[in-house]
Amino acid sequence: MGYTILVKEELIPGQTTMMVIDAPQIAKKAKPGNFVMLRVGEKGERIPLTIADCDPDKGTITIVYLVVGKTTAEMNKLKQGEELMDVCGPLGRPTHIEKSGTVVCVGGGTGIAAMHHIAKGHAAAGNRVVAIIGARSKNLLLFCSELSSFCPEVRIATDDGSEGHKGFVTEVLQDILETEDDIAEVVAIGPVPMMEAVCRVTLPFGVKTTVSLNSIMVDGIGMCGACRCTVGGKTLFACVDGPEFDGHQVDFTELKTRLWQFKKQEEESMELFSKECRCNG
Amino acid sequence: MASKQKKVRARTPMPLQDPVARGSNFNEVALGYTREQAILEAERCLQCKKPLCRDGCPVNIDIKGFIGRLVDDDLKGAYDIIRKTNSLPAVCGRVCPQENQCEGVCVLGKKYEPVAIGRLERYVADAYAAESACEEVTDLSTCALENEHIKVACIGAGPSSLTVAGYLAGRGIKVDVYEALHEPGGVLIYGIPEFRLPKSVVARELDGLKALGVTFYTNWVGGKTITIKDMLDQGYNAVFIGVGAGLPRFLGVPGENLVGVFSANEYLTRVNLGRAYDFPEHDTPAYKARRVVVIGAGNVAMDAARTALRMGASEVSVVYRRSEDEMPARKEEIEHAVEEGVKLRCLCGPLSFHGDNQGRLKAMTVQKMELGEPDESGRCSPVCLDGETEQIQCGMAVIAVGTRPNPVLLEASPELELTQWGYIRADPETGETSIPNVFAGGDIVTGAATVISAMGAGRRAAGEIASRLL
Numbered sequence A: 001m002g003y004t005i006l007v008k009e010e011l012i013p014g015q016t017t018m019m020v021i022d023a024p025q026i027a028k029k030a031k032p033g034n035f036v037m038l039r040v041g042e043k044g045e046r047i048p049l050t051i052a053d054c055d056p057d058k059g060t061i062t063i064v065y066l067v068v069g070k071t072t073a074e075m076n077k078l079k080q081g082e083e084l085m086d087v088c089g090p091l092g093r094p095t096h097i098e099k100s101g102t103v104v105c106v107g108g109g110t111g112i113a114a115m116h117h118i119a120k121g122h123a124a125a126g127n128r129v130v131a132i133i134g135a136r137s138k139n140l141l142l143f144c145s146e147l148s149s150f151c152p153e154v155r156i157a158t159d160d161g162s163e164g165h166k167g168f169v170t171e172v173l174q175d176i177l178e179t180e181d182d183i184a185e186v187v188a189i190g191p192v193p194m195m196e197a198v199c200r201v202t203l204p205f206g207v208k209t210t211v212s213l214n215s216i217m218v219d220g221i222g223m224c225g226a227c228r229c230t231v232g233g234k235t236l237f238a239c240v241d242g243p244e245f246d247g248h249q250v251d252f253t254e255l256k257t258r259l260w261q262f263k264k265q266e267e268e269s270m271e272l273f274s275k276e277c278r279c280n281g
Numbered sequence B: 001m002a003s004k005q006k007k008v009r010a011r012t013p014m015p016l017q018d019p020v021a022r023g024s025n026f027n028e029v030a031l032g033y034t035r036e037q038a039i040l041e042a043e044r045c046l047q048c049k050k051p052l053c054r055d056g057c058p059v060n061i062d063i064k065g066f067i068g069r070l071v072d073d074d075l076k077g078a079y080d081i082i083r084k085t086n087s088l089p090a091v092c093g094r095v096c097p098q099e100n101q102c103e104g105v106c107v108l109g110k111k112y113e114p115v116a117i118g119r120l121e122r123y124v125a126d127a128y129a130a131e132s133a134c135e136e137v138t139d140l141s142t143c144a145l146e147n148e149h150i151k152v153a154c155i156g157a158g159p160s161s162l163t164v165a166g167y168l169a170g171r172g173i174k175v176d177v178y179e180a181l182h183e184p185g186g187v188l189i190y191g192i193p194e195f196r197l198p199k200s201v202v203a204r205e206l207d208g209l210k211a212l213g214v215t216f217y218t219n220w221v222g223g224k225t226i227t228i229k230d231m232l233d234q235g236y237n238a239v240f241i242g243v244g245a246g247l248p249r250f251l252g253v254p255g256e257n258l259v260g261v262f263s264a265n266e267y268l269t270r271v272n273l274g275r276a277y278d279f280p281e282h283d284t285p286a287y288k289a290r291r292v293v294v295i296g297a298g299n300v301a302m303d304a305a306r307t308a309l310r311m312g313a314s315e316v317s318v319v320y321r322r323s324e325d326e327m328p329a330r331k332e333e334i335e336h337a338v339e340e341g342v343k344l345r346c347l348c349g350p351l352s353f354h355g356d357n358q359g360r361l362k363a364m365t366v367q368k369m370e371l372g373e374p375d376e377s378g379r380c381s382p383v384c385l386d387g388e389t390e391q392i393q394c395g396m397a398v399i400a401v402g403t404r405p406n407p408v409l410l411e412a413s414p415e416l417e418l419t420q421w422g423y424i425r426a427d428p429e430t431g432e433t434s435i436p437n438v439f440a441g442g443d444i445v446t447g448a449a450t451v452i453s454a455m456g457a458g459r460r461a462a463g464e465i466a467s468r469l470l
């Protein structure tokens, strides 16, 4: 009994893919900020992916992933109509959403997908959502039109200036913080260095800043401590205490170190997989 | 009396895999008795008029009875007696701390060595399964569901829930088991390593339950995918909670989040559930280091230490703040670990971990201890020897100093009353919680304990559920 891939769409071919998966029991319960743990097959590793969207009526959840290693590469070989072996969730604490005014949601790279569900939640709660999305280049931007459907403002930053501001999302954010003084909250999801930079920008303004930590996970239900991180000097488990935390309290240096724990094995795994792929055509 | 004059033979030794060879494989260490060895050992039993052994077993197996059948070479008879009160005999025969339970009170043990009850139980379970090739266990007609309108849900698929499922399914009640991980079995699958409890043995017991009509829903997280309230609303007549206590405790000393420091649960889950011993054939990686330190001295610590050896470490030491006599692990596991080359560094308490400039563990500092007065647990408490510390070089450290209740279900069910330590409050007789018709048992009620005590709790709750529903 697997979880059928109803839709597969390569948003950026070979790099970023969206899947709509048949998982009615998860769709019924999923809230912005939740994630799933999934396994591609019998011998696969459990990996966490954010629920980027869900449709409780159709019984589906949407995930968007960046192809970075063996598991995500293997997923990318699956076709529409095929199945993922295990999908478990919804996990983690949902985003704390209340009517609070203006919320700035910053997303970088694949993080834009995860940010999208949260931004949608804030908009549904009646908040004014300003979205800032960034990527290296125009063709790598995700969820632009989806965000535009509920955000009055979608600001864009690209490294090469091919669209919107030429530079980083943090520069756009700085600009907003300097011109508007009633920002209730900033939410940042993306690569660790981006989230860290966002926190540096918001700190002097004293604006509440929420980040979503992508630490390495094994079970995703609080039984192993693989995902532990230091927040406000305390050790917390990202899978059950998070994954969202007050960014100004997070020890990003530790997070970055812990993320490359298994670099050697990950590379070995990927290399073997690429070889096999080539052999099998 | 005849029995007193009879010369008592020594206990029949358990055939073991060679200590050197087994240090590099994950095959089972204890090989199991042959039929002849089993009968020889069974004949040592005195068939006491008042058998103490039975009271020493948390599920009160009629030990004298099944051993008697074995002497008569009646395997099926022996198996039937055991199965009456124990639904996982192949597991218990392997992992029960027999020295504190059945064998600890066997009369023979007063002057000689006790009857090897656990080994005999394992023999009966294994031999019966091999002989009947699952025919008895899986023959659907013997266990048709008679009361299908009654259904019970279990949350978690560890030994406590499996016992509830077996007991109720055997009485014709439909049981659905919801497990958060992708494989059922609880600690038997993700914690206890292959070399001590082969996955095939657990699979056999699970197949038996499936044949009885039990359905397993994996990837269902109680409190997230489905709540207790959802279950009652969906028409389950009773719910049993057996979610275990697997949340790892850390030491709270400096350097604990360095790369290379793991909880025993993470390390064992990667290797067992994730089959990291077969990396890269299986995708889950495990960390490797030449020198490994394990902190703690229970079964979990021994399992982690012996696993690290098999994963290729050249030096594995167990750091413990009391002495060897106080180690809480099963005696056999400590013996096997030492035989395999695990070093015991007793009377050392962890002080701090040190890393290199890349944040990787390279050493730990320990505080030397001596034994003082016995504490409330009756064990001698360790006392620091002022100023005496030592640095141990190590590339990996595994922390096995205990666990706390699994958090997810409890957080999602505020109506469940908890004890001051955060475990579920359940009636000791019936297992019922503060929510009517919702029961709990195993580690989530008692804190980390044993397989058989979790099964005992499952049995009591199942008995109560059956008496209410049938």
Ligand SMILES: Cc1cc2nc3c(=O)[nH]c(=O)nc-3n(C[C@H](O)[C@H](O)[C@H](O)COP(=O)(O)OP(=O)(O)OC[C@H]3O[C@@H](n4cnc5c(N)ncnc54)[C@H](O)[C@@H]3O)c2cc1C
Residues within 6 Å of the ligand: A035, A045, A046, A047, A048, A049, A050, A051, A064, A065, A066, A067, A068, A069, A070, A071, A072, A073, A110, A113, A114, A213, A214, A215, A216, A217, A218, A243, A259, A260, A263, A266, A267, A270
């Ligand atoms: C709560 C959470 C939500 C996430 N959501 C998304 C998402 O929506 N889209 C997306 O593209 N990525 C997401 N990630 C990251 C994603 O889990 C990793 O990219 C994925 O595990 C990589 O697996 P791999 O086998 O393809 O690559 P590997 O070669 O195994 O690893 C590449 C890198 O991914 C990270 N990683 C590896 N294994 C794990 C693991 N078990 N758990 C977490 N990280 C790991 C490590 O930093 C590693 O260096 C999320 C992570 C977390 C913790």
Ligand SMILES: Cc1cc2nc3c(=O)[nH]c(=O)nc-3n(C[C@H](O)[C@H](O)[C@H](O)COP(=O)(O)OP(=O)(O)OC[C@H]3O[C@@H](n4cnc5c(N)ncnc54)[C@H](O)[C@@H]3O)c2cc1C
Residues within 6 Å of the ligand: A221, B095, B096, B097, B155, B156, B157, B158, B159, B160, B161, B178, B179, B180, B181, B184, B185, B186, B187, B188, B191, B192, B193, B220, B221, B222, B223, B242, B243, B244, B245, B246, B268, B299, B300, B303, B330, B406, B408, B409, B441, B442, B443, B444, B448, B449, B450, B451, B452, B454
């Ligand atoms: C490494 C190790 C070695 C051990 N060695 C021995 C030994 O030699 N002898 C012995 O007697 N005992 C031993 N023990 C202890 C013994 O395994 C436990 O006491 C026993 O397994 C407890 O059973 P349980 O049914 O309470 O829960 P567990 O076996 O802990 O099972 C609980 C199950 O519930 C699942 N779960 C958790 N939360 C949820 C949720 N929200 N929804 C759905 N499912 C959930 C978990 O994934 C797990 O599968 C050992 C323990 C460990 C960790």
Ligand code: SF4
Residues within 6 Å of the ligand: B056, B057, B058, B059, B060, B061, B063, B086, B092, B093, B096, B098, B101, B102, B103, B117, B118, B121, B452
């Ligand atoms: S179940 Fe455990 S305690 Fe009971 S007889 Fe068997 S080995 Fe002994």
Ligand code: SF4
Residues within 6 Å of the ligand: B044, B045, B046, B047, B048, B051, B052, B053, B054, B063, B064, B105, B106, B107, B108, B115, B117
């Ligand atoms: S106490 Fe020992 S000798 Fe007596 S019946 Fe039990 S196992 Fe046999």
Ligand code: FES
Residues within 6 Å of the ligand: A216, A217, A218, A219, A220, A221, A222, A223, A224, A225, A226, A227, A228, A237, A238, A239, A240
């Ligand atoms: S992933 Fe295991 S505790 Fe968070």
